[in-house]
Amino acid sequence: MENSQKANKNLIRVALATLLIGFLMQILHWPYSAGIIFTSFAVILLLYAFRFSKKKEKKPIDIIKMALVLFWTTNGLLTILNFPYTLFFQLGTGFTFIAWFAMEGTAYFMDKKGKVRNSLTEIIWNFIMVIGVLTIILGGLMHLLNWNYSIPTLTLGLTIIASFILKDIFSTPKKNEDEANNEELYS
Incomplete structure (x- = not known):
């Protein structure tokens, strides 16, 4: 993967982490949360559109993404x-997500030969991310039902996911011999 593509990918991840921090600020009713969320969404859109425009070969999965x-x-x-x-x-987001998941969803976690390409550490981090997503969902449901501790639950979930994204940004990538073969899976 080119250095410019990797830098752009890290910028998108920073914008995603900032978006989650903005959501957390909005849940806690802190000032400037709407501005942070708006700016994060705009930056994600611009960076991803720039990344998409730089791709030489645009496959159907790239267009769906x-x-x-x-x-x-x-x-x-x-x-x-x-x-x-x-x-x-919202409907467009739902339909394109279903199309992406049908075309690439689980293949993202596999290498070219169909073997799981994640190490034990990566599997543990992915498990932590799933726990974070489930905590956000639980906190949202608790908030809808006006249950106690919904805000701390949402805060915990958003903190877990933001930590996962930041860990992913600052961790050093390991080189695989078949990295060039899986380039589409990484983009």
Whole structure:
């Protein structure tokens, strides 16, 4: 993978971590959260569009990923601006996510020969990320039901996911002999 592509990937990850921090700030009713969320969505959209435009060969999965990012970020931007008609973008996000998952979802975690390419440490970190996502979902449901400790639960989940993304940014990548073969899976 080119250095410019890797730098762009890290910038996208920083924007995602900043987006999660903005969500956390909004849950805690801290000032400037809407501005941080809006800026993060805009930066993610611009960086991913730039990354997409730099690809020489655009496969159908690349187009689906670009559509997914476009629908998701546009929905986020319009929601922050209190635009009332975001159903189209929510449906677009859902359909493109299902298409991406059907085409690439579980293959992301496999190498070319169908073997799991993650080490034990990576599997543990992925498990922690799943726990973070489930904690966010649980906190959201608790908040809808007006149960106690919903805000701390959401805060814990968002902190876990932001930590996962930041760990991923600052960890040193290991070189595999078949890295060039799996280039599409990494992008």
